[in-house]
Amino acid sequence: MKQEQSSNLLEQEINTQLNIYIMKKVFKSIFATSAIIALFASCGGPSGSNKGALSGNAAEKVYVAPGEHDSHYAFISGGFSGQLSVYGLPSGRLFRVIPVFSQDPEKGYGYNEETKPMLMTSHGFIPWGDSHHPDISQTEGTLDGRWVFINENNTPRIARISLKTFETEEIIEIPNSAGNHSSSYVTENSEYVVAGTRFAIPFPQRDMPINEMKGNFKGALSFLSIDQETGHMDIAWQIKMPGFDYDKCHPGRGASSDWFFFTTYNTEESHTLMEVNASQNDKDFIAAINWKKIEEYVANGGGTKTPAKYAHNNWDDDTHTATTTWENEVLVVDPTEIPGAFYFLPTAKSPHGCDVDPTGEYIVGSGKLAAAMTIHSFSKMIKAIENKSFDGDAYGIPIIQFEAVNYGMLTQPGLGPLHTEFDSRGNAYTTFFISSEVVKWNIKDLKIIDRHPVYYSVGHLMIPGGNSRTPDDKYMVAMNKITKDRYLPTGPEVCQSAQLFDISGEKMELLLDFPTIGEPHYAAGIAADKIEANTTKIYRLADNKHPYAVKSEAETKVVRKGNEVHIYMSMIRSHFSPDNIEGVKVGDKVFFHVTNLEQDYDVPHGISMIGANTSELLIMPGRTSTFTWNPKQVGVWPFYCTDFCSALHQEMQGYVRVSPKGSSVPITYTLDDEVPGTEEEF
Amino acid sequence: MKIIILSLVTITALFFTSCGGEKSIESQQAEDTIKENVDEVIPEKTSETSDEMTNKGIGPISSIELGEIDDALAMTGRELFKINCTACHKFGKRYIGPALAGLTDRRSPEWIMNMILNPDVMVVEDPIAKALLEEYSSPMANQQLTEDEARAIFEFIRTRN
Ligand SMILES: [Cu+2]
Numbered sequence: 001m002k003q004e005q006s007s008n009l010l011e012q013e014i015n016t017q018l019n020i021y022i023m024k025k026v027f028k029s030i031f032a033t034s035a036i037i038a039l040f041a042s043c044g045g046p047s048g049s050n051k052g053a054l055s056g057n058a059a060e061k062v063y064v065a066p067g068e069h070d071s072h073y074a075f076i077s078g079g080f081s082g083q084l085s086v087y088g089l090p091s092g093r094l095f096r097v098i099p100v101f102s103q104d105p106e107k108g109y110g111y112n113e114e115t116k117p118m119l120m121t122s123h124g125f126i127p128w129g130d131s132h133h134p135d136i137s138q139t140e141g142t143l144d145g146r147w148v149f150i151n152e153n154n155t156p157r158i159a160r161i162s163l164k165t166f167e168t169e170e171i172i173e174i175p176n177s178a179g180n181h182s183s184s185y186v187t188e189n190s191e192y193v194v195a196g197t198r199f200a201i202p203f204p205q206r207d208m209p210i211n212e213m214k215g216n217f218k219g220a221l222s223f224l225s226i227d228q229e230t231g232h233m234d235i236a237w238q239i240k241m242p243g244f245d246y247d248k249c250h251p252g253r254g255a256s257s258d259w260f261f262f263t264t265y266n267t268e269e270s271h272t273l274m275e276v277n278a279s280q281n282d283k284d285f286i287a288a289i290n291w292k293k294i295e296e297y298v299a300n301g302g303g304t305k306t307p308a309k310y311a312h313n314n315w316d317d318d319t320h321t322a323t324t325t326w327e328n329e330v331l332v333v334d335p336t337e338i339p340g341a342f343y344f345l346p347t348a349k350s351p352h353g354c355d356v357d358p359t360g361e362y363i364v365g366s367g368k369l370a371a372a373m374t375i376h377s378f379s380k381m382i383k384a385i386e387n388k389s390f391d392g393d394a395y396g397i398p399i400i401q402f403e404a405v406n407y408g409m410l411t412q413p414g415l416g417p418l419h420t421e422f423d424s425r426g427n428a429y430t431t432f433f434i435s436s437e438v439v440k441w442n443i444k445d446l447k448i449i450d451r452h453p454v455y456y457s458v459g460h461l462m463i464p465g466g467n468s469r470t471p472d473d474k475y476m477v478a479m480n481k482i483t484k485d486r487y488l489p490t491g492p493e494v495c496q497s498a499q500l501f502d503i504s505g506e507k508m509e510l511l512l513d514f515p516t517i518g519e520p521h522y523a524a525g526i527a528a529d530k531i532e533a534n535t536t537k538i539y540r541l542a543d544n545k546h547p548y549a550v551k552s553e554a555e556t557k558v559v560r561k562g563n564e565v566h567i568y569m570s571m572i573r574s575h576f577s578p579d580n581i582e583g584v585k586v587g588d589k590v591f592f593h594v595t596n597l598e599q600d601y602d603v604p605h606g607i608s609m610i611g612a613n614t615s616e617l618l619i620m621p622g623r624t625s626t627f628t629w630n631p632k633q634v635g636v637w638p639f640y641c642t643d644f645c646s647a648l649h650q651e652m653q654g655y656v657r658v659s660p661k662g663s664s665v666p667i668t669y670t671l672d673d674e675v676p677g678t679e680e681e682f
Numbered sequence: 683m684k685i686i687i688l689s690l691v692t693i694t695a696l697f698f699t700s701c702g703g704e705k706s707i708e709s710q711q712a713e714d715t716i717k718e719n720v721d722e723v724i725p726e727k728t729s730e731t732s733d734e735m736t737n738k739g740i741g742p743i744s745s746i747e748l749g750e751i752d753d754a755l756a757m758t759g760r761e762l763f764k765i766n767c768t769a770c771h772k773f774g775k776r777y778i779g780p781a782l783a784g785l786t787d788r789r790s791p792e793w794i795m796n797m798i799l800n801p802d803v804m805v806v807e808d809p810i811a812k813a814l815l816e817e818y819s820s821p822m823a824n825q826q827l828t829e830d831e832a833r834a835i836f837e838f839i840r841t842r843n
Contacts, residue, residue, distance in 0.1 A: 572769040
């Protein structure tokens with residue numbers, strides 16, 4: 001924020017306006033606030049004041065003057081929208097919704113011919129997904145801004161999104177997995193992105209009685225290798241773990257960077273009424289897995305190639321077209337065959353978050369149903385392994401004695417801990433779903449420093465870099481599942497939201513509420529300067545290798561192939577070429593292959609055709625995109641540009657004449673009553 | 683912008699009056715004037731021409747030495763022109779932008795180069811370009827060309843002027 005630059009006069013005016021606004025708000029919210037405080041006080045929860053926008057100071061901290069840029073990007077998952085949203089911090093302004101796992105008619109994603117293959121799976125074309133945990137690629141434990149990965153929970157998939165183009169470049173399906181939830185976290189140098197199953201299932205799938213689950217179902221934890229040049233993912237191996245539920249995971253860092261930690265629940269292996277039956281054990285496990293050892297084992301020929309059919313969808317930036325490759329096997333690793341690579345760390349009741357502090361020494365398990373939070377010590381774990389301080393095993397995996405690995409417990413922290421992130425000063429910040437608060441505590445001395453209510457029922461939180469070696473200490477975003485009275489009501493369905501805190505001081509300061517798309521499950525944040533300068537502005541027309549691209553109006557044409565009609569069309573401010581097309585017949589399948597000839601920043605054009613059963617196309621400068629149209633009615637049908645592109649945008653339109661089936665009207669196409677490209681000289 | 687929008691409204695209104703049924707005299711006249719504008723082929727040299735020729739425009743190019751036409755460079759320029767410019771310009775007639783015939787007689791080489799490389803600023807700050815935008819409504823596109831590419835295009839334009 002470069003707000004200091006604005007003139008004093010302007011600042012004064014802004015402040016006055018803000019003050020008036022704030023005053024109004026104060027009065028309006030006094031009743032609500034006291035009601036909330038009363039609520040918390042009455043149920044014995046934490047009390048705290050709903051300050052935030054009440055202080056002019058907070059308003060200044062989130063004010064990004066018109067034309068100024070935010071200091072951070074926040075990538076917030078869209079949950080059941082299936083997408084990934086891009087916000088600015090501290091303003092909380094939404095910049096873009098990146099389509100990932102769901103069709104998006106606004107951008108033609110999943111509707112145009114080029115992107116349809118992105119949504120292909122072994123179950124066929126799936127138009128929707130449930131996106132959960134974005135994680136930014138790292139180099140030496142620091143966010144590097146190359147890619148963001150995100151998992152799809154329902155039809156297990158991992159996507160990779162380019163932070164140059166902010167587009168989904170790859171989606172890979174995860175076989176033998178169900179409820180792909182302990183995903184998509186990357187190792188310190190982005191060697192692997194990890195995808196763990198939440199639900200145990202038969203591995204491989206087979207027809208069997210559900211109540212014979214125990215001992216027969218398994219949990220697949222997959223490690224996907226990442227090509228450092230291209231980002232391409234491949235399932236390097238899949239670990240066949242006992243049939244527990246694997247909820248969340250995190251890589252170690254520094255000394256522990258060879259390890260990955262996964263929380264488990266339903267170690268009871270119950271198959272029904274889980275809310276009771278999966279909550280029997282006082283302790284579940286954090287699984288500690290040495291992935292370097294597995295890498296070595298696999299490099300020496302370990303593991304079993306096992307048949308598995310899954311889709312691997314890749315976006316090619318040159319042809320800007322996606323293709324689906326069918327993979328047919330995975331390398332399966334049996335944990336009992338790699339001694340020294342797998343251990344279980346007993347952890348208080350049904351842990352959700354599994355978070356490793358920036359030093360790599362502390363592993364924090366957030367036991368959703370426990371009175372205290374479990375903090376394990378990595379160095380103690382290594383000693384315990386050396387001393388074989390085990391308490392038996394589970395399916396052949398040694399269980400380390402609780403006392404031998406536990407650093408300590410954070411007692412009475414709040415109700416329903418879910419997730420912890422860190423600052424660079426040795427503090428941890430944990431969300432509590434049931435008591436609706438964020439608690440700041442010191443890791444070393446396990447003392448609570450501050451607690452702040454959130455509105456309401458917080459799930460995850462995010463500190464930019466807060467899951468890396470180098471957290472950024474300025475902001476923390478809490479993502480809430482319930483908003484109730486926080487915004488203007490919009491009928492029974494109201495938004496979910498995020499709340500921004502300033503964490504630079506001793507006390508957390510609530511600065512801002514802002515609504516989110518879908519459910520904001522989880523987020524990743526990064527300083528803007530790590531991304532901003534590398535973003536793509538336009539696609540060079542010269543580099544466009546789309547098979548139906550045109551490089552100039554002279555190349556535009558219409559070609560009939562049986563009952564297929566291919567229109568090679570161009571668009572530029574503010575006309576299409578050709579814009580008069582005849583000879584199309586009822587029953588034809590018409591392909592509009594449209595190239596945007598613009599080479600200037602932020603000049604997309606759109607195109608839509610009356611009666612097309614697809615969506616519009618929104619085409620960036622230098623790109624080609626295709627939609628299909630099956631004309632069903634005779635007549636002269638218009639098409640037009642959907643994106644207001646210039647003062648003559650309303651004139652950006654054309655006509656297609658549709659004749660009856662069997663008509664002899666030949667294919668013709670013109671612009672300004674001339675066939676494009678037939679003029680000798682331009 | 684207001685002016686543009688207003689005039690769009692008027693034009694649209696005219697189209698509506700002319701829809702279905704006989705053309706009113708007024709709309710016929712309006713159409714004729716529009717036609718006349720379109721038919722006006724090459725901007726006439728005006729008395730200010732000499733002034734205009736000293737205007738170098740605003741942008742990265744402050745001076746160019748012109749020698750004999752370099753045919754190889756012009757050929758390169760021809761290809762670049764085809765891809766980047768023909769969607770909006772023809773030489774012999776007004777299209778989306780002005781006809782480019784006679785261009786080198788009415789604009790300085792530097793102005794032309796700056797118009798190609800820096801049109802966004804030109805149409806806001808340069809008096810000639812500003813007047814052109816007012817007349818054409820559609821903006822001259824910034825095609826993100828390098829100076830070398832623009833220079834090649836300019837060489838090609840010289841061969842056609
Ligand atoms: Cu347009």
